[in-house]
Every structure is written in structure tokens, then in C-alpha cells.
Amino acid sequence: MNYSLPNHGDGQQLLTMLRHAAGVVENRLERAVEARGLSLAKLGVLHALAARGGSLPLGRLADSLSCVRSNITQLVDRLEVDGLVRREPDPADRRSTLATITEEGRRRYEAASRAQDEAEREILGTMPAEQRQQLAALLHEIGTAIE
Amino acid sequence: MNYSLPNHGDGQQLLTMLRHAAGVVENRLERAVEARGLSLAKLGVLHALAARGGSLPLGRLADSLSCVRSNITQLVDRLEVDGLVRREPDPADRRSTLATITEEGRRRYEAASRAQDEAEREILGTMPAEQRQQLAALLHEIGTAIE
DNA sequence: GAAGATTGAACGATCAATCTTG
DNA sequence: CAAGATTGATCGTTCAATCTTC
Numbered sequence: 001m002n003y004s005l006p007n008h009g010d011g012q013q014l015l016t017m018l019r020h021a022a023g024v025v026e027n028r029l030e031r032a033v034e035a036r037g038l039s040l041a042k043l044g045v046l047h048a049l050a051a052r053g054g055s056l057p058l059g060r061l062a063d064s065l066s067c068v069r070s071n072i073t074q075l076v077d078r079l080e081v082d083g084l085v086r087r088e089p090d091p092a093d094r095r096s097t098l099a100t101i102t103e104e105g106r107r108r109y110e111a112a113s114r115a116q117d118e119a120e121r122e123i124l125g126t127m128p129a130e131q132r133q134q135l136a137a138l139l140h141e142i143g144t145a146i147e
Numbered sequence: 148m149n150y151s152l153p154n155h156g157d158g159q160q161l162l163t164m165l166r167h168a169a170g171v172v173e174n175r176l177e178r179a180v181e182a183r184g185l186s187l188a189k190l191g192v193l194h195a196l197a198a199r200g201g202s203l204p205l206g207r208l209a210d211s212l213s214c215v216r217s218n219i220t221q222l223v224d225r226l227e228v229d230g231l232v233r234r235e236p237d238p239a240d241r242r243s244t245l246a247t248i249t250e251e252g253r254r255r256y257e258a259a260s261r262a263q264d265e266a267e268r269e270i271l272g273t274m275p276a277e278q279r280q281q282l283a284a285l286l287h288e289i290g291t292a293i294e
Numbered sequence: 295g296a297a298g299a300t301t302g303a304a305c306g307a308t309c310a311a312t313c314t315t316g
Numbered sequence: 317c318a319a320g321a322t323t324g325a326t327c328g329t330t331c332a333a334t335c336t337t338c
Contacts (some may be wrong), residue, residue: 020290064151136164145271146175
């Protein structure tokens with residue numbers, strides 16, 4: 001559901017606004033990293049790898065990104081085609097496969113990461129620190145209200 | 148990008164929180180309507196139809212949901228299989244196709260819509276009106292900061 | 295030619311079933 | 317039998333190309 005949101009029912013427009021704002025932000029960031037030849041999903045994988053020394057078993061990668069394994073299988077497939085990640089056998093366990101970031105992968109990661117930062121700074125640019133703090137607190141409250 | 152979000156770069160954690168909160172809310176609402184045999188995407192279509200007398204040309208539907216036409220084509224395909232929507236020729240323009248909600252579609256729409264309301268009320272349940280108002284204002288500000 | 299709809303391809307995500315190795 | 321990874325199916329979404337009708 002990436003498109004404009006219906007206004008069902010009688011009053012919870014706030015959650016509609018929340019989802020809409022996040023969607024607009026997401027689209028904006030997606031465009032920013034796309035201009036550097038990545039998607040947010042691929043950037044997420046490269047980030048996890050770069051943050052862990054360059055290599056991770058696919059299962060750990062799935063844990064890192066809180067997604068199911070088959071998602072990682074296919075994401076890494078595409079990243080391999082792009083030449084940004086390599087699959088390697090795990091010496092410690094023959095069931096396991098390591099994903100390793102390539103040199104080109106590191107370069108793309110750095111560039112796209114900077115592009116994302118820049119876009120985020122643009123979006124938040126004018127918002128005073130006090131309001132940011134308020135927003136963070138309110139979002140945290142909603143988060144904890146669920147489970 | 149529905150999974151846990153990376154913390155690239157140096158400080159815009161706020162947008163990560165925003166996207167994460169929206170994702171959690173989205174998943175929760177999705178589960179709520181799924182229990183009534185719908186998805187948020189399908190519910191959005193039924194809502195648009197119900198709100199406009201039961202029938203709309205596919206193109207207007209795409210406009211309503213701010214998505215691309217081919218998306219509607221396929222969504223309506225699946226809704227037709229479900230028996231919740233019917234395609235009909237547009238008497239006014241032979242290029243155009245009308246999507247019409249069925250009786251069963253209306254029933255499912257009502258039920259799922261109530262389920263969504265309920266879930267939204269649960270999520271927001273304990274949040275005082277003043278905080279809701281604050282949050283709405285801050286979200287609006289972020290929205291306007293983009294274009 | 296432009297508008298309405300569809301089709302085919304791709305991406306990102308999930309789930310269920312399967313294969314290999316522990 | 318568990319755990320790790322893959323495959324095949326389905327959903328939601330976009331884009332580019334195509335077909336029909338205006």
C-alpha cells in the first residue's frame with residue numbers, strides 16, 4: 001500500500017496521516033538512492049554487510065533486516081548480478097552461505113548512503129530540535145502501544 | 148522495504164523511527180483486515196467504489212488511489228475472482244470500463260472497514276487528545292517540507 | 295495523435311514446500 | 317529431526333509497450 005490512503009471509518013485520521021507521511025518520505029529516499037544505482041532494500045543489505053566487516057551468513061542477514069530468508073536469497077541474487085555482493089561458502093558450516101560485499105559494492109554503498117543522508121537532511125532541514133524531540137517521543141509511544 | 152531499517156549516516160534517526168512506526172501500524176492493520184478476508188489494497192478499492200455510489204471507471208479509481216492504471220487492472224482482476232467487484236462496459240465511452248462493487252463486496256467492505264477502525268482505536272486507544280493533535284501537526288509539517 | 299485499459303517484465307515481500315547438511 | 321538455503325507461488329507495486337477507441 002504505497003498509494004494514497006482511504007479515510008475509512010470515523011476518526012482515526014491520525015494513523016492515515018502517519019502512514020502517508022512515511023510513504024512520502026520513503027518515496028523521496030528511494031528516488032535519492034536510485035540516482036546512485038541502488039534501492040533502499042539493496043542499500044539495507046550493503047549496510048548490514050559493511051557494518052559487519054563485509055561478510056555475513058544469509059541467515060544472519062535476514063535477522064539483521066528482520067525479514068524472511070527467501071527475501072534475502074533473492075535480494076542477494078540481484079546484488080550478485082549487479083556485482084555488488086559475492087556468495088561464498090561458509091568454511092565453518094557447509095549448510096551456510098556467506099554474502100560478501102565487493103569493492104564496487106562498497107563504493108556504491110558509500111555513495112548511496114551519502115545521498116540518503118543528504119535527502120534526509122533536506123527533509124528535516126528546517127525542523128527545530130525541539131519539534132524533532134517531540135516527534136520522536138510521540139512515535140515511540142505509538143510503537144510501544146502495539147504489543 | 149517493510150523490514151527493520153538501517154541506521155545509515157549520522158543523525159536522521161527520526162525518519163527511521165517514522166518509517167518504522169508506520170510499518171508496524173501498517174502490518175497491524177493488514178492483519179486486522181486479513182482476518183476479514185481482505186487486504187488494505189483491496190479494501191482501498193472497495194472503499195473508493197462504495198464512496199462513489201458503487202461504480203467507477205478504472206481510470207478514476209487509479210486517480211482516487213493515486214496509483215498507476217495497471218495496478219488497478221490487476222487489483223480488480225483479483226477482486227473479480229473474489230467475487231467482490233464486477234467489470235461492466237461504460238455506456239458513455241467504449242474505451243472505458245466500470246468497476247462495480249457486488250453485494251458480497253459491500254458486506255466484506257463493511258466488515259473489514261469495521262475491523263480496521265477497531266484496530267486503529269486499539270492502537271491509538273490510550274493516546275490523549277492533546278498528543279494526537281501534536282503528532283498531527285508535526286506530521287503535517289514533515290509532509291509540507293517535501294515539495 | 296491522445297486517452298483508457300491491458301500485458302509482460304521487474305522489484306520487493308511473504309508463505310509453503312523442498313533439498314542438503316548438521 | 318533442526319537449521320540453512322532455495323524454489324515456486326502469490327500479492328502489491330511500477331514501468332514500458334501495445335491495442336482499441338475517441
